[in-house]
Amino acid sequence: xxxxxxxxxxxxxxxxxxxxxxEHSETIADVFLAAELRGHASHGMIRIKDYYxxxxxxxxxxxxxxxxxxxxxxxxxxxxxxxxxxxxxRKSMEVAIEKARTAGTGxxxxxxxxxxxxxxxxxxxxxxxxxxxxxxxxxxPLVAPTFSISRMMGTNPIAVAIPALNQPPFVADFAxxxxxxxxxxxxxxxxxxxxxxxxxxxxxKPSDDPSILKAGGSMLTLGGDRLHGSHKGYCLSxxxxxxxxxxxxxxxxxxxxxxxxxxxxxxxxxxxxTGHFFGAMRIDAFQPAAEFKSKMDEWIETxxxxxxxxxxxxxxxxxxxxxxxxxxxxxxxxxxxxAIRKDLEVIAKELNIDxx
Amino acid sequence: xxxxxxxxxxxxxxxxxxxxxxEHSETIADVFLAAELRGHASHGMIRIKDYYxxxxxxxxxxxxxxxxxxxxxxxxxxxxxxxxxxxxxRKSMEVAIEKARTAGTGxxxxxxxxxxxxxxxxxxxxxxxxxxxxxxxxxxPLVAPTFSISRMMGTNPIAVAIPALNQPPFVADFAxxxxxxxxxxxxxxxxxxxxxxxxxxxxxKPSDDPSILKAGGSMLTLGGDRLHGSHKGYCLSxxxxxxxxxxxxxxxxxxxxxxxxxxxxxxxxxxxxTGHFFGAMRIDAFQPAAEFKSKMDEWIETxxxxxxxxxxxxxxxxxxxxxxxxxxxxxxxxxxxxAIRKDLEVIAKELNIDxx
Numbered sequence: 001x002x003x004x005x006x007x008x009x010x011x012x013x014x015x016x017x018x019x020x021x022x023e024h025s026e027t028i029a030d031v032f033l034a035a036e037l038r039g040h041a042s043h044g045m046i047r048i049k050d051y052y053x054x055x056x057x058x059x060x061x062x063x064x065x066x067x068x069x070x071x072x073x074x075x076x077x078x079x080x081x082x083x084x085x086x087x088x089x090r091k092s093m094e095v096a097i098e099k100a101r102t103a104g105t106g107x108x109x110x111x112x113x114x115x116x117x118x119x120x121x122x123x124x125x126x127x128x129x130x131x132x133x134x135x136x137x138x139x140x141p142l143v144a145p146t147f148s149i150s151r152m153m154g155t156n157p158i159a160v161a162i163p164a165l166n167q168p169p170f171v172a173d174f175a176x177x178x179x180x181x182x183x184x185x186x187x188x189x190x191x192x193x194x195x196x197x198x199x200x201x202x203x204x205k206p207s208d209d210p211s212i213l214k215a216g217g218s219m220l221t222l223g224g225d226r227l228h229g230s231h232k233g234y235c236l237s238x239x240x241x242x243x244x245x246x247x248x249x250x251x252x253x254x255x256x257x258x259x260x261x262x263x264x265x266x267x268x269x270x271x272x273x274t275g276h277f278f279g280a281m282r283i284d285a286f287q288p289a290a291e292f293k294s295k296m297d298e299w300i301e302t303x304x305x306x307x308x309x310x311x312x313x314x315x316x317x318x319x320x321x322x323x324x325x326x327x328x329x330x331x332x333x334x335x336x337x338x339a340i341r342k343d344l345e346v347i348a349k350e351l352n353i354d355x356x
Numbered sequence: 357x358x359x360x361x362x363x364x365x366x367x368x369x370x371x372x373x374x375x376x377x378x379e380h381s382e383t384i385a386d387v388f389l390a391a392e393l394r395g396h397a398s399h400g401m402i403r404i405k406d407y408y409x410x411x412x413x414x415x416x417x418x419x420x421x422x423x424x425x426x427x428x429x430x431x432x433x434x435x436x437x438x439x440x441x442x443x444x445x446r447k448s449m450e451v452a453i454e455k456a457r458t459a460g461t462g463x464x465x466x467x468x469x470x471x472x473x474x475x476x477x478x479x480x481x482x483x484x485x486x487x488x489x490x491x492x493x494x495x496x497p498l499v500a501p502t503f504s505i506s507r508m509m510g511t512n513p514i515a516v517a518i519p520a521l522n523q524p525p526f527v528a529d530f531a532x533x534x535x536x537x538x539x540x541x542x543x544x545x546x547x548x549x550x551x552x553x554x555x556x557x558x559x560x561k562p563s564d565d566p567s568i569l570k571a572g573g574s575m576l577t578l579g580g581d582r583l584h585g586s587h588k589g590y591c592l593s594x595x596x597x598x599x600x601x602x603x604x605x606x607x608x609x610x611x612x613x614x615x616x617x618x619x620x621x622x623x624x625x626x627x628x629x630t631g632h633f634f635g636a637m638r639i640d641a642f643q644p645a646a647e648f649k650s651k652m653d654e655w656i657e658t659x660x661x662x663x664x665x666x667x668x669x670x671x672x673x674x675x676x677x678x679x680x681x682x683x684x685x686x687x688x689x690x691x692x693x694x695a696i697r698k699d700l701e702v703i704a705k706e707l708n709i710d711x712x
Binding site: 102241286 | 428431590602626648
């Protein structure tokens with residue numbers, strides 16, 4: 001078990017040794033550790049190695065100039081200058097929040113970025129400003145459109161954070177596939193089968209084999225098959241891709257660059273890097289803030305008191321599981337599996353940082 | 357078979373006889389017929405009776421003053437004055453488009469409205485202005501959150517329309533449930549079973565009986581069950597509800613008023629009427645319009661050329677099925693089933709309008 005603070009300091013040191021500024025390293029460490037706290041370890045410490053390898057192969061800019069390249073009163077396009085994704089994303093969300101201050105809402109599309117960790121982090125940045133936060137990102141292609149076997153889209157997540165008064169905020173943060181890529185990887189490592197509705201083989205037949213992705217298979221969109229609404233998951237994932245990439249001038253769909261160094265740089269590019277999309281909406285651009293937040297309390301209390309199905313204890317509000325994970329993990333500490341610990345030991349040794 | 361023009365004129369006459377202005381009646385007829393043309397008959401002529409009955413029981417305002425009650429440079433809240441939904445919705449989307457002209461984007465939350473037909477109609481209003489259009493609405497409660505048996509949400513649709521250059525526009529318009537309520541009703545009338553994943557019984561057990569909704573059952577969110585991501589459908593449906601109702605001051609979740617006169621007015625209200633949410637985003641607030649639209653052509657061509665699964669002929673782009681339906685129906689005419697024809701005959705007779 002590691003304390004939150006220990007891993008935060010360690011992560012910051014890793015990125016500083018890679019040449020990132022102290023400010024950027026703090027942002028990066030904050031997002032990695034937020035993923036761990038919120039119970040999304042698949043986007044936490046396990047990903048440090050990916051960035052380390054990208055850096056070693058010269059595929060990341062540790063000294064980026066993230067800047068606005070186009071704007072209107074309520075919008076901007078940000079060029080991430082091939083930064084570590086967290087750096088480009090945090091700056092972009094700050095621009096969205098600034099725009100919202102004067103225009104009521106702010107909308108920022110970001111190109112030339114990289115994997116940014118958990119989308120919910122940026123959406124939640126809006127909360128303390130009495131704003132609603134929104135964050136979308138595309139990701140490297142693993143998912144097939146309905147009726148197709150081609151890997152055209154990432155697991156393209158959507159995050160929306162909405163403040164309340166006495167209740168904790170409403171925070172939705174979910175991939176537009178039935179399950180996350182990380183959970184398939186875990187099942188694969190354990191040699192386990194998965195339920196149908198998650199992946200298909202290279203001909204488009206349903207499969208329960210998580211390793212099928214290495215044999216020409218692909219992930220399915222939310223809904224699973226056409227009968228159960230996979231075309232709606234395809235719509236969602238497409239919208240995330242277009243908002244993240246076509247709005248910004250990043251690579252879309254199958255051209256999104258890989259976020260790991262062991263996959264080669266793609267031959268064809270249709271834009272710059274990975275794309276994200278951010279939104280900030282001032283509550284009082286719609287309703288007096290106190291009134292809105294009190295109404296959100298009522299919404300949350302109403303939904304939390306819905307009747308559980310037989311065998312279920314309670315009905316959750318989006319954000320409940322992550323908040324409860326955070327309370328627990330802050331107390332108990334963060335557990336790293338041996339494989340990740342070993343990766344971090346190697347990195348620490350190579351960079352001459354303490355880690356134990 | 358009826359021609360488009362015949363049913364358009366008839367529908368306009370019905371609403372004019374009910375006391376709506378010529379302008380409002382034209383809007384209402386235009387939306388009803390757009391649903392028929394786009395192959396969504398469940399939102400077309402079949403719904404005229406519902407409005408007629410609401411009008412007869414004095415539950416609709418045919419002479420409304422739809423007005424902005426709160427605004428910022430990029431946002432507004434519109435009070436629909438209990439208008440026919442199409443009237444409140446069209447005006448609201450016009451406000452969003454006007455806001456976008458000056459602020460880059462425009463966002464309008466609407467309260468005190470009613471059922472507005474197909475969400476895609478309003479999203480598509482943005483296209484000819486070189487804008488992206490967005491439309492959400494809540495609806496009367498039939499859908500249970502994950503782990504619950506309480507009917508807390510409507511089938512809360514999401515529509516997003518994005519212009520292209522030589523390709524037809526990208527138009528997604530979908531309920532946040534695996535299938536539409538109308539399709540369950542059709543199966544029920546035919547005495548057919550449905551696939552599991554659509555509805556559950558009053559204890560929360562999966563059911564294949566579409567009539568279960570009349571026995572305390574409920575519809576499931578997109579994803580179907582927790583394992584297959586129903587919590588993501590619950591997130592989506594919640595977001596639509598909050599944006600439509602909490603932003604605007606309309607009724608949320610279980611308090612959304614019924615859109616048919618045979619269901620009583622609800623005892624408790626937490627706001628005014630039904631709520632909608634509209635967005636308009638000027639393309640050139642992000643990219644030069646020609647460049648953006650040409651990139652959308654490339655996006656569409658790339659996705660349309662993805663490889664079909666075995667047994668499938670082609671991969672569709674959101675909006676393809678509706679556009680193809682429209683081409684066919686404009687040529688062949690609109691077919692009305694006997695039950696709907698009979699309803700319309702009764703209305704025509706009572707209002708002293710020709711219909712045959």
